[in-house]
Amino acid sequence: MSTVKSDxxxxxxxxxxxxxxxxxxxxxxxxxxxIGGIATFLGTARDRSQGREISxxxxxxxxxxxxxxxxxxRTRALQDFDVIEVVILHRYGDIAIGExxxxxxxxxxxxxxxxxxxxxxxxxLKHITPIWKLxxxxxxxxxxxxxx
Amino acid sequence: xxxxxxxxxxLRTLAENQPEIVVxxxxxxxxxxxxEALQTLYPEVGELLLKKNVLVxxxxxxxxxxxxISSADEIAFLPPFAGGAGGEWRGGPHVHG
Numbered sequence: 001m002s003t004v005k006s007d008x009x010x011x012x013x014x015x016x017x018x019x020x021x022x023x024x025x026x027x028x029x030x031x032x033x034x035i036g037g038i039a040t041f042l043g044t045a046r047d048r049s050q051g052r053e054i055s056x057x058x059x060x061x062x063x064x065x066x067x068x069x070x071x072x073x074r075t076r077a078l079q080d081f082d083v084i085e086v087v088i089l090h091r092y093g094d095i096a097i098g099e100x101x102x103x104x105x106x107x108x109x110x111x112x113x114x115x116x117x118x119x120x121x122x123x124x125l126k127h128i129t130p131i132w133k134l135x136x137x138x139x140x141x142x143x144x145x146x147x148x
Numbered sequence: 149x150x151x152x153x154x155x156x157x158x159l160r161t162l163a164e165n166q167p168e169i170v171v172x173x174x175x176x177x178x179x180x181x182x183x184e185a186l187q188t189l190y191p192e193v194g195e196l197l198l199k200k201n202v203l204v205x206x207x208x209x210x211x212x213x214x215x216x217i218s219s220a221d222e223i224a225f226l227p228p229f230a231g232g233a234g235g236e237w238r239g240g241p242h243v244h245g
Contacts, residue, residue, distance in 0.1 A: 060156060062224060065208040126231020130205070132157035133230035143158040145200075145228040 011086070012070045014061050014131075016093040018100055024087050028107040031085040035107040039114035041122045043102035045095050049144065052137045059092040059101070062130035066090070069129045073121055081117035083108040088121060090131060149173050151182060151217055154224040155193075159202070162192045173217070179204050180213040182223070193225075202227050 010027065013019075021042060028038055045057050074086045087105040095101060104121045108114035133144040154168045163169060171189060175181035182204075187194030196202065203226040204211045217223060 059230070062154070062156060062205075062226065065205060065224070068208050126229070129229065129231070130156065130224075130226050131230050132227065134157075143161070143227070144230050 011088070012067060012074050013089050014063075014066050014070065014092060015089065016091065018091070019089050019103060021100075021103060024089065024103055024105050028085045028087055028105045031107060034109055035084050036109050037111035037114045038105060038107045039111065039118040040106075041102075041104040041118050042100060043122070045097050045099050045101055047097045049135055052135070052139070052142070054097065054135050054137055056097060056136045057095045057101075058134040058136070059090070059095060060132045060134065061090070061092045065130050070125065073124050073128070076124075077106070077117045077121050081108070081120070082113040083117045086117065086121065088125065090125070090129070092131070149177055149219055151219055151221065151223055153182070153186070154222070156224065157227040159193055159196060159225050159227050162196060163190055177217055178213065179206070179211050179215045179217060182217060183213075196227070197225070200228060
């Protein structure tokens with residue numbers, strides 16, 4: 001098992017560079033030997049949106065507030081679900097089609113709570129985190145207002 | 149009193165890509181007064197504030213119309229998020245409330 005830093009600053013990040021899913025899973029796995037299930041959600045950049053062809057995506061975030069909201073989500077997930085550790089990452093900047101955008105990793109003793117907390121985290125992230133998405137299409141650029 | 153307002157997403161695009169604007173605020177120095185001043189200074193931005201569910205944050209927390217502001221506050225206009233506006237503010241006070 002690799003040794004991965006797991007201080008709080010690493011558990012919630014908004015970063016330009018790509019991330020390794022394996023490293024982030026290890027970060028959660030290494031937190032406790034009680035963990036028996038790890039649920040993940042990985043959001044990636046798709047090439048179509050609302051009938052439009054997408055060539056690439058740019059994410060903009062509100063530095064400081066975005067991190068604050070992600071920390072709040074992690075804290076609430078740890079309080080409200082029977083889970084042991086949560087990692088939340090979101091990228092910003094220019095992202096090519098197929099690349100990673102967002103990652104949630106939740107470790108728990110059992111899978112049911114891990115799945116529930118993971119779904120709650122990504123839903124909440126999309127509702128309260130000040131991150132904006134600019135889709136680049138052959139017809140021009142479109143700021144996306146909402147997503148299912 | 150003047151305040152600096154950070155702009156994001158489509159609001160920044162509308163304001164000719166300015167990341168922030170300086171607005172003179174009169175009245176009671178509340179968020180509502182800022183919006184009123186902005187509608188005169190930047191009509192396109194003001195129109196979007198009326199049409200869209202734009203939120204206002206003061207020092208990284210969502211504010212409402214009666215929230216008091218000062219020059220030292222970090223104020224931002226937040227257009228609808230990529231994931232859909234709402235969340236903790238569903239049914240809460242709107243920017244014009």
